[in-house]
Amino acid sequence: MDRRRVAVIAAGLVLFGGVVAVLRTTGPDDPAAKPTTSAPPPTSLAPFAAEGVLVPTPGAPPETPGGLRVLAGPGRVQLLWTGDAPGYEIGWGRDGKIDRHRLVAQTATQVDGLADGTRYEVEVRAVDAFGQRSEPARGQATPKAAAEGEYALLDLFDQADAPDPARWRLAVRPNCARATPGRDDDGRRLVISSNCAAAPAVLRSRTPFVLRDADDLGRFVVETDAPGADGELALDLVPGPVSTVAGDGLPPGAIRLRVASGNGRTTAEVLTAEGAPTTPVRAVPVLEPGLTHRWELALRRDGARVLLDGEVVATSPAVPGWKDATALVSVSGPTGQRVTLSLAAFDAAPAPAPPAVPAPEVRVAVAPAPAPSSGSTIPGVTGGQLRMTLLHTDPSPTAPEFTLAVGDQVVPLRPAVPGAPWRAGVGYPVVADLPAAALVRESDHVRATVVTGLRVQATHVDLELTAAPGASPSPVRAETTPLNGLESVLARAEGKVLDAAGRPVPDGLPIQRGRVVFDLVLDGRSGQRGSGLAGLAGFTVRLDGDRVAAVPTNLGGPGVAGNYRLALDTGDLSPGPHMLEVKLFGTDPTTRPMSAFISFSVD
Structure with a gap:
């Protein structure tokens, strides 16, 4: 591992050799650490260079972005342009006024939550490493409502x-x-927020x-930035009452469209349990984060x-062997990821959804014998269906027979799709049909037991209730608060220490005393992933705890990112290891500072 690489921390937390050190927030111009009751971090910096330190200086303002294209969609506008600046400032508004702004590090962005039929003015300015702005590239567009067409199901997720x-x-x-429903800049679409990786x-x-x-059997359509x-992103059609299907455990007959992003490319393929191949027709272009497709x-x-x-x-010879199926939209990614859906539709034969009945939480245990239960049956229902997924470590090639105890009833727990693979570590979808007498509510939940001696875990538990004739079920309550907010963060810092000639030093070798070069890269694209990009006020540099430089980056407005080269005099340093600390500050007092550390040795 290259010890001269920068290690980045957010919110003042860093890991050194397994020991966690907490850094306090800073006062004006980055003074020494203070208690957490100290003043908020600065939102601007005065330029500073200690004796023997050379810091970068701004040049001419950047050039105007080129080739601006403005594409209107339902409740949204996409902007695409060309340029090589480290960042850009997007502006938009209606009635001829630009009154909203956003910082981005890529040459494409999408503005959501707009009113259909209203003309919006837009502009894009390049932002250099010191916050200097270019002249704007301007355009306009009018968002338009989605063409609803003849769909068996159409949901715009705008309620x-x-x-x-x-x-x-x-x-x-x-x-x-x-x-949850989108709000403000996420308006008129669905937000899926995640707390768990993969x-x-x-x-x-x-x-x-x-x-x-017909020859055209049907289409499963989704508009999303996933x-x-x-x-x-996966679109699954499964011939059975499932709630989820394992990534590598497709049951017989299921057809999946899998879209995967990684290593700077996106792939799309059709998957089946029977192994139908996919033939690419054309390469999937690079999909910019945050753009709906x-x-x-x-x-x-x-x-x-x-x-x-x-x-x-892409094409595939896969042909469904079923008449109807359960449709699933699945998204996964790193911890804290947020993706949005703007539309889901079935271009297929008409079919109704069953009436929705509010269901209590189901708490599932796994035991050789059911536990006694008490309570009262749920009124106004004639029965229900309980779907779940079983995870196990059983090495057997075939699934055993399971039963499910609910209330004082014991019912079969059958495969949701006959022939679904039973493999250790792969989710196995099962379903149980429950009579009304089994639906006993204990306080605010229903207790169920998978009766088995195997080591099994029940996940993705989903209870569907059937309303009695004439019953008027209460509305089903929906979540309204996402698990994680769209927090704006500063660019990600990367860097290394070079010798006096600006050349890399072999890993582990000390640097000759005299002068070193510090290359610092603030990467806005990496910092922007899964979040908004905060305005950069500037950064400070400390050498062994002493402040040696401060570089403001908000000369014409908040900075975004950039490349910086500093020269440091190391003639007075003692032989041995030394530490550089870079600290980034935002132009908004609510933005958390970011710290980065780099260690090097001197002869």
């Missing part, structure tokens, strides 16, 4: 209780993800996907097609 509980169920591991959040449609009796960085899984009698924004990108 106050999105996702509509009558249409969708969210299947996740406990406390791992939440689906744990899929799955939206299950309560409306079945039913094939047409997959995010290092994430996945339209993905379609089109099923035909002669095979399946994958479409991106209306263009075929």
Whole structure:
């Protein structure tokens, strides 16, 4: 490992050799550490260079971005342009006024929560490493409502209780993800926020996907900015009552469109348990984070097609062997990821969703014998269906038979799809049909026991209740608060110490005393992933705890990112290890400073 590389920390937390050290917030111009009751961090810095230190200085303002394209969509506008600046400032507004602004580090962005039929003025300015602005590239666009067409299901996720509980169920591991209606800049779309890395959040449609009796069997359509960085998007059609399907455990007959992002590229393929191949038609272009795209899984009698924004990108000979299926939209990615959905639609045969009935929480235990239960049966229902996924470590090649104890009833727990793979570490979807007498509520929950001696864990538990004739179920309550907010963060710092000639030093070798060069890169694109990008006021540099430089980056407004080279005099340093600390400050007092550390040795 290169010890001259910068280690970055947020909110004052850093790990040194397994020991956690907490850094306090800073006062004006980065004084020594103070207690947490100290003044907030500065929002501007005065230039400073200690004796023997050379700091970078600004040059001419950057050039205006080129080739601006403005694309209107439902409630949104996409802006795409060309340029090589480290950052950009986006402005937009209506009635001829630019009154909203955003900082980005990529040459594309999307503005959401706009009013259809209203003309918006937009502009893009390049921002250099010192916050200097270019002249703007200007445009305008009028968002337009989605063409609803003839769909068996169409959801624009623009209602106050999105996702509509009558249409969708969210299947996740406990406390791992939440689906909530968008607000403000996320307006008129669904936000899926995650707390768990690589744990899929799955939206299950309560409306079945039913094939047409035609050559064009049907299309499953989603408009979303998923997959995010290092994430996945999956559209599944499964012939059975499932709530989720394991990534590597597709049951027989299931058809999946899998879109994966990683290593700077995006791939799209059709997956089946039977191993139908995918033939690429054209390469999937690089998808900029945060931009909404339209993905379609089109099923035909002669095979399946994958479409991106209306263009075929892949084909497969996969043909469904079923008439109707459960439709799932699944997203996964790093911890803290937020993705959005703007549309989900079935271009298929008409089919109704069953009436939605509020269901209590189900607490599932796994034991060789059921525990006694007490309570009263749920009124106004004639029964229910309990779906869940079982995780296990059983090495057997075939699944055993399970039973489920609910209330004082014991019922079979059968595979949701016959022939689903039973493999250790792979989710196994099961379902149980429950009579009304089994639905005993204890306080605010229903207790269920998977009766087995195997080591099994029940996940993604989902109870569907059937209303009695004439019953008037209460509305199903929906979540409204996401698990994580869209916090604006500063650019990510990367850097290294070079010798006096600006050349890398072999790993582990000391640097000759006299002068060293410090290369600092503030990467806005990496800092922007999964969050907003905060304005940069500047940074300070400390050498062994002594402040040696302060570089402001807000000359024409908040900075974004950039490359910086500093020269430091090391003639007075003692032989041995030394430490550089770089601290970034935002132009907003609520922005958390970022600290980065680099160690080096001197002869």
